[in-house]
Amino acid sequence: MSLQFSVLASGSTGNATYVETDQHSLLVDAGFSGKQMEALFQQIGRKINKLSGILVTHEHSDHIKGLGILARKYNLPVYANEKTWQAMEGLIGAIHPDQKFIFGTGTVQSFGGIDVESFGVSHDAAEPMFYTFHHEGKKLALITDTGYVSDRMKGIIHNADAFVFESNHDVDMLRMGHYPWSVKRRILSDVGHVSNEDAALAMTDVIGDNTKRIYLAHLSKDNNMKELARMSVQQTLEGKGYMPGEQFDLYDTDPKTPTPLVLV
Template sequence: MVTAQSDRLRYSILASGSRGNSTYIETPAHRILIDAGLSGKQLELRMTKINRSLKDVEAIFVTHEHSDHISGVGVLARRYGMAVYANQGTWVAMQNKIGKIDPAQKHLLEPGKVKDFGDLQVESFAVSHDAAEPQFYQLHHDNQAFCILTDTGYVSDRIAGVIKNADGYVMECNHDPEMLLAGQRYSWPLKQRILGTEGHLSNEDGANALMSVIGNRTKTVYLGHRSHENNTKSLAHLTVASILTAQDFGVDHDFALKDTEQDEATSLLSL
């Protein structure tokens, strides 16, 4: 058990993008990671920059088996003895990718279920992505909610209902469709995959999803999982801000609209 200075939920988005993803969450009693898609060394460096240590992290919650979400899972589990939570489909799909883990560290959390740590509840929900059984998470502490939702082709009414009116969001704004289609590096099948219902949200898709979930409690929105090849930070931010403002959402008035980075952790902030 650990003690934090704040009694609120605190977080840092350690990395968000197509080359690696991980988010740190802490409450007064618990510290966890959502995904560990960077090397162990990189995650250690990011944690040091927010004055935190991986030695205090109890568990990793895995969203799906793609390498940009699990590349550090096995290393951290073995080095620090962290528990690892994932659903059955994800465990089967990633077991040969993360190396051997003590069976006592392996835990199941199926879609639609909640893991209750006392002062932290981790709620899972299924998404539409080209992985075995992808799911994302909403974190709850003392009537606060922080939702992470990337790597999905669309946001259904079911998902919107689950995550509506959270205090904070990390919402996918992966690509600009015109940049994606005009690019030379991606094959046509890969472009189709990204644009499909099991792919990724575009900037406009992310904005539309946000309009369906932002409520009067929402104070902070991060734009996440931005493609290095098919998007830019300024374009994603401008697109989302323009769409939300046109529909009378109080961008940077009722809530802050912020960006995430692939190569730099956000500050450790209270929700």
């Protein structure tokens, strides 16, 4: 039995992550068109019609753009908390009641051998939440779309074998960029997105002996670059006594191309 995953694509234009064991597979978010989602699945050699379900983090379009299309076309169950379901009304089209499931924030649901724990984050959505996946002693933690990482969040994701961690923006690039000040203020706020440096500082509180892989996710296309994010995170971690490349590895994610399927 194995726990594998691929960040199908991640960035300000769309987000989707695939998680599987030998018996079950789950999709977290579907932030691309139906055709784009099908193409991403083809790239990792998997089929959407084999999914056990789709887990939704929140109702922003870069996380649900293809949700309704996939759910209807492949008759897939969809899991979200009540407030997110309410916020998605009118955004994803009609979903048959038999396909709609409530996954409350701060609860655990099991899909075969995968135990999925949801936890709230701080973002300007109805009730945003992310997930940790537990299987055969392995743990995968997904956390993006949060303005900060609280002690509560850190306790839930601590010592994961693999992290998909928000590293959204470089603060200087954001401040000097073309966005209106209202948008900059929103991104920098406690309900916005985590910067490269703040992501790394949060990582220093959650990296454990089991941690082997950290994927830098949800990079802004206008206010960040892969090389800059990785350099900033690595320098901050090294300043706190952590050694990327020795204790664990840092990986990029891409807004269009999946990461290889890997064992947790």
